Amino acid sequence: MSNVNRQSADVPRLLEALGIKYRSHGHELWAPCPHPDHKETRPSWSIGNNPQNQSNGSHYCFGCSFNGGPVDLVMAVRGLSMGGSRQWITDRGLWLKGSLPLAVTFEITKLLSNKLRIPSKLLSGHLGMWVTPVRKYALKRGLNDEQCTRWDICYAIDGAMGGRIVFPVKDENEEWLGWHARTFCNQDKRYKNASEGDGFDPGAIFGMRHWPPPDARAGLSLVLTEGALDALACERAGARFLAAVGGSEPQARQLLKLQQWERILVATDGDDAGDRLFRTIKIALGSRVDVRRVEIPCDADAAELTLETLRSLIWQAEGSERNPRSGSTEGRVVRRRRVVRRSVDPQR
Numbered sequence: 001m002s003n004v005n006r007q008s009a010d011v012p013r014l015l016e017a018l019g020i021k022y023r024s025h026g027h028e029l030w031a032p033c034p035h036p037d038h039k040e041t042r043p044s045w046s047i048g049n050n051p052q053n054q055s056n057g058s059h060y061c062f063g064c065s066f067n068g069g070p071v072d073l074v075m076a077v078r079g080l081s082m083g084g085s086r087q088w089i090t091d092r093g094l095w096l097k098g099s100l101p102l103a104v105t106f107e108i109t110k111l112l113s114n115k116l117r118i119p120s121k122l123l124s125g126h127l128g129m130w131v132t133p134v135r136k137y138a139l140k141r142g143l144n145d146e147q148c149t150r151w152d153i154c155y156a157i158d159g160a161m162g163g164r165i166v167f168p169v170k171d172e173n174e175e176w177l178g179w180h181a182r183t184f185c186n187q188d189k190r191y192k193n194a195s196e197g198d199g200f201d202p203g204a205i206f207g208m209r210h211w212p213p214p215d216a217r218a219g220l221s222l223v224l225t226e227g228a229l230d231a232l233a234c235e236r237a238g239a240r241f242l243a244a245v246g247g248s249e250p251q252a253r254q255l256l257k258l259q260q261w262e263r264i265l266v267a268t269d270g271d272d273a274g275d276r277l278f279r280t281i282k283i284a285l286g287s288r289v290d291v292r293r294v295e296i297p298c299d300a301d302a303a304e305l306t307l308e309t310l311r312s313l314i315w316q317a318e319g320s321e322r323n324p325r326s327g328s329t330e331g332r333v334v335r336r337r338r339v340v341r342r343s344v345d346p347q348r
């Protein structure tokens with residue numbers, strides 16, 4: 001998909017023109033997949049609907065991975081060529097006027113209605129335009145441009161977040177609720193997360209902005225990790241819905257949100273802290289949620305594994321029978337094997 005295909009469209013009118021019936025969930029519109037090869041009745045396809053955001057018009061199907069921008073959508077639904085699709089959209093006046101900025105800088109610390117202080121001096125835009133040290137770091141950790149757009153990942157050179165890559169924690173309306181910020185230049189404190197002093201909502205979870213509505217979650221799994229980088233690795237490995245709780249001690253209000261899922265696959269680090277988080281989730285939610293461990297190898301984290309390894313571990317957890325003796329987690333930990341890592345990050 002080229003950037004030109006990402007030109008912004010009036011998404012609700014585009015869907016109406018294509019005869020796609022949708023339902024709104026924050027800044028996403030959900031519908032059964034419109035790709036003609038994918039017949040379904042339940043919505044697993046969503047398209048961004050926020051003209052202020054780069055992800056406006058970008059769409060993704062969790063069932064068949066059909067994705068792209070408005071042009072790709074029209075090509076698939078109408079069976080048109082790329083040029084024909086662009087013309088089809090033009091003829092109906094469905095393009096949005098004006099182009100989107102490639103980089104946005106928040107110069108002033110904003111105080112929102114929920115009183116979150118968004119860090120100042122954040123830089124965003126396409127990954128290819130990021131300054132070299134942070135771009136290199138992001139690529140080394142496997143991030144791609146698609147994800148940087150989908151999750152509004154940004155960074156700062158100076159200011160309070162200077163030297164950090166920032167993973168915004170937003171709700172489905174794209175409101176900031178908090179952030180996880182990780183150093184890309186070896187600072188002593190690896191992670192800085194928004195605190196309640198910053199106005200952080202203690203119930204916020206990185207990932208929830210792209211969760212489907214609660215009544216559309218039947219049969220779906222949520223993949224849970226400590227940090228955003230691990231969550232995004234799971235996404236690249238095929239996980240549909242993510243939850244990075246921002247450490248190994250989940251907040252009570254986060255647990256309340258997590259209990260609205262049927263199944264949670266816990267892909268925390270293969271160490272004591274990661275096992276502890278799994279047990280915490282299992283004890284807190286196990287009576288109503290099917291909580292399963294993704295067997296991340298000893299002393300590894302999800303982002304260090306090859307995508308093939310991570311994908312097969314997630315699949316194993318997804319396919320495993322529910323263990324009737326839910327207390328027997330220790331045995332699992334002992335069985336864990338070491339697996340060849342994708343790379344070793346000296347900063348870990």
Ligand SMILES: [Zn+2]
Nearest residue numbers: 033038061064
């Ligand atoms: Zn599909």
